[in-house]
Amino acid sequence: xxxxxxxxxxxxxxxxxxxxxxxxxxxxxxxxxxxxxxxxxxxxxxxxxxxxxxxxxxxxxxxxxxxxxxxxxxxxxxxxxxxxxxxxxxxxxxxxxxxxxxxxxxxxxxxxxxxxxxxxxxxxxxxxxxxxxxxxxxxxxxxxxxxxxxxxxxxxxxxxxxxxxxxxxxxxxxxxxxxx
Amino acid sequence: xxxxxxxxxxxxxxxxxxxxxxxxxxxxxxxxxxxxxxxxxxxxxxxxxxxxxxxxxxxxxxxxxxxxxxxxxxxxxxxxxxxxxxxxxxxxxxxxxxxxxxxxxxxxxxxxxxxxxxxxxxxxxxxxxxxxxxxxxxxxxxxxxxxxxxxxxxxxxxxxxxxxxxxxxxxxxxxxxxxxxxxxxxxxxxxxxxxxxxxxxxxxxxxxxxxxxxxxxxxxxxxxxxxxxxxxxxxxxxxxxxxxxxxxxxxxxxxxxxxxxxxx
Numbered sequence: 513x514x515x516x517x518x519x520x521x522x523x524x525x526x527x528x529x530x531x532x533x534x535x536x537x538x539x540x541x542x543x544x545x546x547x548x549x550x551x552x553x554x555x556x557x558x559x560x561x562x563x564x565x566x567x568x569x570x571x572x573x574x575x576x577x578x579x580x581x582x583x584x585x586x587x588x589x590x591x592x593x594x595x596x597x598x599x600x601x602x603x604x605x606x607x608x609x610x611x612x613x614x615x616x617x618x619x620x621x622x623x624x625x626x627x628x629x630x631x632x633x634x635x636x637x638x639x640x641x642x643x644x645x646x647x648x649x650x651x652x653x654x655x656x657x658x659x660x661x662x663x664x665x666x667x668x669x670x671x672x673x674x675x676x677x678x679x680x681x682x683x684x685x686x687x688x689x690x691x692x
Numbered sequence: 693x694x695x696x697x698x699x700x701x702x703x704x705x706x707x708x709x710x711x712x713x714x715x716x717x718x719x720x721x722x723x724x725x726x727x728x729x730x731x732x733x734x735x736x737x738x739x740x741x742x743x744x745x746x747x748x749x750x751x752x753x754x755x756x757x758x759x760x761x762x763x764x765x766x767x768x769x770x771x772x773x774x775x776x777x778x779x780x781x782x783x784x785x786x787x788x789x790x791x792x793x794x795x796x797x798x799x800x801x802x803x804x805x806x807x808x809x810x811x812x813x814x815x816x817x818x819x820x821x822x823x824x825x826x827x828x829x830x831x832x833x834x835x836x837x838x839x840x841x842x843x844x845x846x847x848x849x850x851x852x853x854x855x856x857x858x859x860x861x862x863x864x865x866x867x868x869x870x871x872x873x874x875x876x877x878x879x880x881x882x883x884x885x886x887x888x889x890x891x892x893x894x895x896x897x898x899x900x901x902x903x904x905x906x907x908x909x910x911x912x913x914x915x916x917x918x919x920x921x922x923x924x925x926x927x928x929x930x931x932x933x934x935x936x937x938x939x940x941x942x943x944x945x946x947x948x949x950x951x952x953x954x955x956x
Contacts, residue, residue, distance in 0.1 A: 569912055569914055616869075
């Protein structure tokens with residue numbers, strides 16, 4: 513057996529068994545990447561798991577009956593419990609106030625005798641219009657989109673569309689129903 | 693005299709039984725070596741240093757505030773476990789169960805102990821932090837352990853916060869409403885927070901009232917059934933587990949960083 517023959521045999525034999533340095537490192541990289549991807553997928557799944565697809569909360573928009581159901585000059589509290597909405601009707605218009613205090617999110621009370629909304633948590637006070645005048649609250653109550661449903665003439669209120677006084681949005685046509 | 697002799701003989705016999713030896717491997721710790729081995733070989737004691745400095749057990753120096761905090765954590769774990777036998781975290785039952793725990797269940801004081809203990813633990817944590825600060829025990833080599841302690845402080849406050857909702861009375865609901873409203877202003881993750889409006893895809897905001905940090909915390913847009921159940925799980929399982937693990941780290945690091953710091 514010559515020297516070159518023996519070297520050729522041994523080289524071929526070891527190549528079949530022992531991995532090369534480059535091959536080993538690339539497999540290692542693939543392995544680590546797969547591991548990282550697996551952990552990443554698991555963490556994403558876990559995070560997504562905490563955000564449910566179905567909520568058993570009242571819908572954010574609803575039909576609130578006919579305009580004639582509401583007395584002129586009254587703050588109507590019939591939807592407060594279920595939808596957190598006050599419907600206020602005066603001689604000029606009807607608007608829907610969201611019953612969430614703009615200070616820290618409590619639900620104020622309507623005090624008819626004092627003609628104001630008063631928050632029990634920290635004492636913020638609002639006029640019938642929703643404008644704030646006392647307590648720590650920085651801004652007026654928010655109004656929800658209100659319209660007459662073309663289907664049946666009922667009042668339709670959408671809580672998801674909010675109108676903010678400080679942004680000049682209360683004059684928007686969707687922020688109130690004008691009395692004709 | 694005779695009595696003492698027979699007592700010693702009895703003691704000797706007990707110590708030499710296989711049951712005793714299988715539990716206590718080193719025998720009566722009457723030498724320094726045996727004392728060290730007794731501490732090292734015990735799963736409960738091994739977090740504790742084998743030897744403590746004289747100043748380490750001085751009440752005037754340590755106030756034992758950390759020890760009291762840990763004691764209260766154990767009291768709260770135990771009383772909380774007992775409360776779990778009666779309390780159901782649903783809107784229908786939570787408030788009633790809380791009242792029944794006080795009025796109808798034997799030793800109604802168990803609920804009050806849990807509540808008072810929780811208040812006390814928040815106080816002792818602050819006292820402990822104050823003592824560590826005033827004695828300069830946060831300085832190297834203990835700076836890492838100070839940070840672990842800060843996380844434990846936050847976990848204590850979170851335990852207090854999540855437990856506050858569980859009675860499901862007006863105070864609880866509105867406190868959590870106000871508290872969780874703060875999450876709306878989280879940078880990036882809260883829909884009213886800084887940079888949230890910039891996270892959009894094709895003009896659609898990704899961080900909304902239905903996908904932000906507050907939503908994840910409450911499991912909904914309002915403090916409702918999901919929030920109650922979620923806070924219950926966080927309060928009873930999730931946060932205590934993390935706190936217990938970090939406490940183990942905290943105590944172990946006290947030892948590894950040179951024991952309770954001595955007076956300067």
